[in-house]
Amino acid sequence: MSRKFLETESPAWVTEGLITEAQRERLLARYPSDAVQAVGLLPLLGSILVGLSALSVVAANWQRLPTQLRLGLLLGSLVAAYAGGEYFLRRGNRRVGHGLIGLGLVVFGASIILTSQLYQLVGYDISGLLAWVVVGVLLSYLYTSQSLVLLPILIGAAVQTYCTQALGIFSYTIMALVALGSGYRWWRRPDTLVASVLAVGLLWQAALWVALSHSKITWFFIPAMLVYAAGDWHRDRPAARALQGPPLVAAYLFALGLALFGETDQYAGLLRPPVLAYLGALAAVFALSVAGKRQQGRLASLPDWLLLLPGFYLPGGLPLAIATLMVLYAHAGSVLARAHRSGEAEQLTLGTVLFVIATMVAYFKLTWAFLDKSLFFLIGGVLLLSLSWYLRRRNAQRLAAGVASVASPGSAAASPPSPPKPLA
């Protein structure tokens, strides 16, 4: 809660008798003014500028410096960053401490790259940069810092990108290090931001693997849904949903693409991997996901898997487009139904948006060719307006009912980010 919010809102609380004046002052004292913290940033900004000037002097003269001096500079800044980080951590300044430790890790990677450059040395495998990822993962276990957990995930994605693009190999070791190393770190201390970044990082690596191996792009969804299934087994619900977000978005975009372009058999032909192998692998991941959902009591989210129905095996053309549209509608409907049952405002919005998108795609597909264009836009607009009016009315009713059942009169409905408790 921000100080400013407290200052503007709290007098009204006192007049309404929610809190006393004394309580108001205690609340204000609890959240000190931000101005003090802003002044505290000045030394940090100053030191960043000084650091940048030193960096630019070194960078401008880098090629002219003797080899040993360059190596010494790299190693010196590496040790200095870590030592500084430990120093600030011991003094209790966690933010600067973790920042410097992260800087040390970045300097380590830069040292590997610049040292190879120093000797004009090329390697033909990834062992050089693999060490960077290993150190990153190990560091993330040594500290409770979100950024130090995020760093090896990002470094892993970057190194994997370099590997596939420059060396033409995919490193399963890096994939495993990020998935198991950073993944287990997240598993022990769940966090929604880390979950999303972890999922995006792993999906990125999976996409690189598909691109490099010239596989059918549908194979991408086997690792992607493995990430999703991992979320099913985690007890922390928000973190699990954050992990499952990126794979679901990818699956949804894929289904949407299929609905829009699936009519041409040429596109659908690009998607068809060997039936038995693909369906077998998908079924295995599905079983894993269902087992996780059952164990955590989340079978209600099973319709997520609708998006993974392998409709692209259908003959291309209208059957495929219509089947995909049905799937999109069924999925949007399932999200809406789930949201209505739990009364979560965000889920309701999401379901509404998905429903509207499915309708737009269906409308576009079925009428673009037949209708006069002005009529097409007119009917489409009217359709969307009436749909939005209807869905909004339903949502408002639903949320109002939810609020009433919690029996807390007041302005709870005005704050959608804190939804009313689900009905038991």
Added chain:
Amino acid sequence: MPTRHTPSHRLLLRLLVAAQVLYVLGVAGAGYATTAYGQHIALATTPVDLHGLQYESFVRLHYTAAEAPLTAWRGPAPPQRRQAVYVLLTTAPDSLASVAGVYAQELKPAAGQAVLRGWVTDVYAHTLGLRYNLERYYVPGDSPLRLGKTGPPLRVQVSIAPWGQARIESVRLLRPTAAR
């Protein structure tokens, strides 16, 4: 587990930092070792564009060995873009290496031969475009290249380590008399 400033925690961090320092020193050592124990070959380049040196610290080398006739391809399947390959070079003391064959599989070079690893960049109708990852040459501050205005062809001394690393040892003008 994490962030207890216990002695063991500090020890772990110190070990980790020491390992990183040793690792970077190891990379540097690999540079020296490649020169000391590697096989030395000389590659010729086409004329080099030196204008980039005003903005960047490296020049882009284009080796004559970066192009090989398609008849030099030795592989079970036709070459593909981005495929990793082993380029067999014939060498002789004091002469430039030339491509004898491009292999999809690793092979042992005979006497007077060397194997440099590379990647297929393009497959044309009659030729193969190759890349060796040695194309960027970071020009040292005291190099005569920094003084030259014209772009001469260069002779690049490369050493190939038996454990599969390679480095540019030195770069000289291909025809010292014809320069400038």
